[in-house]
Each structure stands twice: as C-alpha cells, then as structure tokens.
Amino acid sequence: MNRFVRYLLIFGFMGLFTLIIFNSVIMPWYIRKAHSIPLMNLKNKTISKAIDILESEGFKAVINDTVLTNTVLSGIVMDQFPKPYSRVKAGRTVRLSISHPERLVDVPNLIGQSKRNGELILQQVGLLLDTVYFEFHPDKKEGTIIWQSPKGGDVLRKGNGIHLSVSQGKPPNFFQVPNLYQLSKTEAEKELKKSGLLLGKIDYKQDTTLIPFTVLDQSIVPGTVLERSIPVNIIISVEDLQDIFNQMMEK
Incomplete structure (x- = not known):
C-alpha cells in the first residue's frame, strides 16, 4: 500500500510538472508562433515606401539612426531591426536606419x-x-x-x-650665400649680414653694361650652403677705371 501511494505521488508530481511546462513554455511559444509573421526586407527602399509597407502589415516604424554617406541617395533604408524575415508579432515597432548626405x-x-x-x-x-x-x-x-x-x-x-x-626656421650652423648681383656695395653688405656672412675683399672691373658701382660678380655662388661664416668677396662694376681713383681721392 505504501509503495502504491509513493508511486501515485511520483506520477502526480511528474504530471503537474509536465502541465506547468506545457502551459508556461510550450503553449505560449505555439501561440506566438501562430500569431507571428515574417518581417519583410525594407533595405534599399525609400523611407516613405518602407513606412507604407510596415503600416499596411500592422507594424509601426521609427527612424532610429542615420548613416552618413554620399554613395546612395538621401532617405534610403540602410538597416532595420528586427532583421529581415524575423518572425515578429503584428504591431511590433521596427527601427530603421536611413541614409543622409555626408557633408x-x-x-x-x-x-x-x-x-x-x-x-x-x-x-x-x-x-x-x-x-x-x-x-x-x-x-x-x-x-x-x-x-x-x-x-x-x-x-x-x-x-x-x-x-x-x-x-623651424634656418637650421643651426646654416649659412646660405645670397645673390648679390646688381646690388650696390651697401645693399650687398646688408644682405650678407642678414645671412650671417661678412663682406670680404672688394675689387673693381670696368663694365659699361651695368649701372656703375653695382655688384658684377661674387666669390661664392649664390645659394651655396656653408657650415661656417666666411667672407664673400665681390667685384664692383665701373664705367671708367678713373672713377675708382676719384672715389679713393674723395675718401
């Protein structure tokens, strides 16, 4: 008798457990399955077209995000949640991401x-x-x-x-020889000083093609980069060598 009661209690508990599982898990799943429909694919559709489709099927639409891009037209559905073909209940809100022109x-x-x-x-x-x-x-x-x-x-x-x-300006120990051609002696000396260089020996040469007392030539080629400051010799043009003598006498 005791064994019979024990078996009866065991089967009773098993039946109750099965009933609970059936009512709380299996039946709700079955009902949801029966009352859910696959969600359509809205990607690459205009936002107005996507909203019309969703509302016609009993869904709600909300714009959840914008995707900045210039590869597609503005207002195109780029993504959706839930994903396409997911089974969802009618009335579900579908979140859409749409394209927006990138500035x-x-x-x-x-x-x-x-x-x-x-x-x-x-x-x-x-x-x-x-x-x-x-x-x-x-x-x-x-x-x-x-x-x-x-x-x-x-x-x-x-x-x-x-x-x-x-x-960062000129590098350290950088001396670039300026172009002194056709400058006066005073101007040439100023340019050399700006470059961190000194005026060296001055020679004179007769030349009728240039303005008198302007630089005809220099001892170091313009643009040359030196690692230390050294004097630059120049040749000054004169129309007549007598001008040199006259200038020296005036001094």
Whole structure:
C-alpha cells in the first residue's frame, strides 16, 4: 500500500510538472508562433515606401539612426531591426536606419600661414588639425606652414583631419650665400649680414653694361650652403677705371 501511494505521488508530481511546462513554455511559444509573421526586407527602399509597407502589415516604424554617406541617395533604408524575415508579432515597432548626405568641405590652402592662423581657418570650415611635423627650412620663417596634406582645393569630409609641416626656421650652423648681383656695395653688405656672412675683399672691373658701382660678380655662388661664416668677396662694376681713383681721392 505504501509503495502504491509513493508511486501515485511520483506520477502526480511528474504530471503537474509536465502541465506547468506545457502551459508556461510550450503553449505560449505555439501561440506566438501562430500569431507571428515574417518581417519583410525594407533595405534599399525609400523611407516613405518602407513606412507604407510596415503600416499596411500592422507594424509601426521609427527612424532610429542615420548613416552618413554620399554613395546612395538621401532617405534610403540602410538597416532595420528586427532583421529581415524575423518572425515578429503584428504591431511590433521596427527601427530603421536611413541614409543622409555626408557633408563635404573644400580644403583651404594653408601654405604660408602661421600655425595658429592655420588652426583657426580649419576650425572655421569644420576640419581638424591631425598631425603636425616640424622641420628646418632655409627660406621659411619659423612657425610658417610649408606643407599640408590633403592639399588646398581638395574635398574632404567635415570633421576629418589635416596633416601639416611647420618650419623651424634656418637650421643651426646654416649659412646660405645670397645673390648679390646688381646690388650696390651697401645693399650687398646688408644682405650678407642678414645671412650671417661678412663682406670680404672688394675689387673693381670696368663694365659699361651695368649701372656703375653695382655688384658684377661674387666669390661664392649664390645659394651655396656653408657650415661656417666666411667672407664673400665681390667685384664692383665701373664705367671708367678713373672713377675708382676719384672715389679713393674723395675718401
């Protein structure tokens, strides 16, 4: 008798457990399955067309996100959630991501601008300063932008960055010989001083093709880079060698 009661209780508990599982899991799943429908694929459709399709099937539509792109027209469905062909209940809200034109801006020409001015110009057009390189340059003032990428006139997405190279001025121990041709003695001496060089020996040569008392030639070729400061000799033109004697007598 006790064994019979024990078996009866076991089968009773098993039956109750099965009934609970059936009512709480199997039946709801079956009902959902029976009352759900596959969601249509809305990708590559216009937003108005997608909304019409969803509403005709009893769904709700909401624009959840925008995708910035210039490869497709504006207002095209790029993605959706739930995914296409998922089984969902009628009345479900479907979230859509649509295309939006990406804003492009013309890259300004920053060559010759100071680094600070370059930063301000980039801010005004909606671009960022990405990487800044510094290098010595014999002809460009310290702090001047001497290179940029992308170059001025190119088109770039708003919010992207520009790479710049900024001059550090002349390198140390750098002396570049200026062009003294047709300068007066005083002007030649000033140019040499600006370059950190000295005026050396002065010779005179008769020449009727140039303005008198201007530089006819120099001992070091213009543009030559020197590692140390040395005197630069010059030859001054005169119309008549007597002019040299007269000038010396006046002094």
